[in-house]
Amino acid sequence: MxxxxxxxxxxxxxxxxxxxxxxxxxxxxxxxxxxxxxxxxxxxxxxxxxxATKDALIQALVQPVADTLGELLTRAEAAAGREAQVEVVIEGLVEMVLARRQIAAVMHGDPAVEAAIRATPELAVRSAKVKDLLLGPDPSPSRRVALSVFNAGLMLSGTDPELAELPEEILRQELLGTARRLLV
Amino acid sequence: MxxxxxxxxxxxxxxxxxxxxxxxxxxxxxxxxxxxxxxxxxxxxxxxxxxATKDALIQALVQPVADTLGELLTRAEAAAGREAQVEVVIEGLVEMVLARRQIAAVMHGDPAVEAAIRATPELAVRSAKVKDLLLGPDPSPSRRVALSVFNAGLMLSGTDPELAELPEEILRQELLGTARRLLV
DNA sequence: GTCTATAGCACGATAGAC
DNA sequence: GTCTATCGTGCTATAGAC
CATH class of the missing domain: 1.10.10.60 (Homeodomain-like)
Structure with missing residues (x-):
């Protein structure tokens, strides 16, 4: 190898x-x-x-996520109506976490990566747009909390050892189900 | 000061x-x-x-969490029936996160702290017991995923800047509501 | 119990041979 | 494009004066 x-x-x-x-x-x-x-x-x-530097390596790691979020936002903006947009974003986020489990986990948990994200304007902007789209206009405290819990939970679920044995298709369906229970 | x-x-x-x-x-x-x-x-x-060492400092930081989980489990075991036990654990976890927001966040997100947790047998054992109690016997994939998402989301919600402006009482109620939507 | 000073080592990063 | 060797810095941890 x-x-x-x-x-x-x-x-x-x-x-x-x-x-x-x-x-x-x-x-x-x-x-x-x-x-x-x-x-x-x-x-x-x-x-x-x-x-060239350790920072450059981190930047290269998070770049695919910035790209994915960009495509996701483009698709969402093309959808008709807020409900359809939310659905596109939820499906896209779940798919992204499944495809890049480790990056998702490191991005949400590590202060060093979070600093790199703040230094990557396109990624910070796109993350904020995704959150705003999921929050919707004039969000209630209830929705704010539900989104915070779902966001952290989703990003870290891909590397949770407790879920390691679940087939990917099952995990996909259950993450989508959890998202809908919390956000729809 | x-x-x-x-x-x-x-x-x-x-x-x-x-x-x-x-x-x-x-x-x-x-x-x-x-x-x-x-x-x-x-x-x-x-x-x-x-x-004496940096590790000792980390151990001292997580000790209160081990104590809290111990009391929590004692109260849960005294409750009658599994539904009541789950309720005790959920309320106790939410209260713990509200009282020790930063410890909760560091405990779930930082690999260095997670290593310290593995080195603190009582804490590792109690965390596992709490998870098993919430999972219940023969848990479905759906419940496994819901618990994974809730657990990570709860531990990190206490320090989420998006929720910083919420009054504690509101956050308490909404975290309890989120928990019940996912776990009851 | 707090300080200054430093040992010993690993880090990020660079230089230059091949 | 990969290597060995090294620079300067900052780390954990300790020694010892006050």
Whole structure:
């Protein structure tokens, strides 16, 4: 499994995947570039050849989420009526968490990543738009609390060991069901 | 506000409170004992006089949660019937999060604290018991997912800036309502 | 019980050979 | 593009004066 082919950009992807594993285990601040390099079997300088700084690596990790949220918002804005828009956003968020479980978990829990998010304007703006869309106009305290609980719960559910054995399709349906119980 | 009285154990409490603030802001690994000492206006060695290691400080932070969960389980076991037990646990957890918002958030989000929890057997055991009680016998996938979402959402809701302006009594009622929508 | 000073080490990041 | 070697910094933790 070590260094199998050598296609373009493959090392970069392997670094990102390994870093993400370690970030989930130990947090961003708790993971050194040396640990990433060691687990990958390369030198630390090899990591620095792909990412100028540790921050750049974090930015590269969250970029796909920014892209996904952008597409999601485009689809939602094309939907007719607020109920349909909420439905599009809920389905899109659940799909995103299923597809990128670890990124979702690290994004919501780690202060170091949250700092990187604040430094990525497009991601911060899109996250805020998604939240506002789910909150709706003049939201009640009840809806505010329900959204806060659902948002945190959704982002972290993808890596919850208690749910690790559930087939993805079951988890998808149950997350959608939970979302509808709380937000529709 | 600096060093007001000097009663026994006061410095220790002030260190814990300051450490907790910083842990919420930057994470445990992202917070050095120097930062804690600086914000408190004391020397780093003063912190080490109260806590032998950084781990000991973390252990001291999570100890009240272990105590609270212990009392909670005692009350739950004294209740008649599973429905009443679930109600006791839900109310107790919500009350705990309201009383110790920051500890709850750090406990659920930070890998460094989660390691400390695993190293505190009584806390790990009690957390597992609380979860098992809420799951009930032979839980469906639906209940597993609902509990996972609720658990993460509850623990982090206490420090969610979106909810910061809600009066505590409103937040209490809405968290109880959310819990019942998901778990009853 | 609080301080200054420092040991010993790991960190992020860089330089330069190959 | 990967390596070894290293710089400067900041970390946990300790020693010892007051």
């Amino acid at each position: 070590a260094k199998p082919v050598g296609r373009r950009g493959e090392t970069r992807e392997r670094i990102l995947a390994t870093a993400l594993d370690l970030f989930v285990e130990h947090g961003v601040h708790g993971t050194s570039l040396q640990q990433i390099a060691d687990r990958l079997g390369v030198a630390k300088a090899t990591v620095y050849h792909q990412f | 600096a060093k007001p009285v000097g009663r026994r154990g006061e410095t220790r409490e002030r260190i814990l409170a300051t450490a907790l603030d910083l842990f919420v802001e930057h994470g445990v690994h992202g917070t050095s004992l120097q930062q804690i000492a600086d914000r408190l206006g004391v020397a780093k060695a003063t912190v080490y006089h109260q806590f």
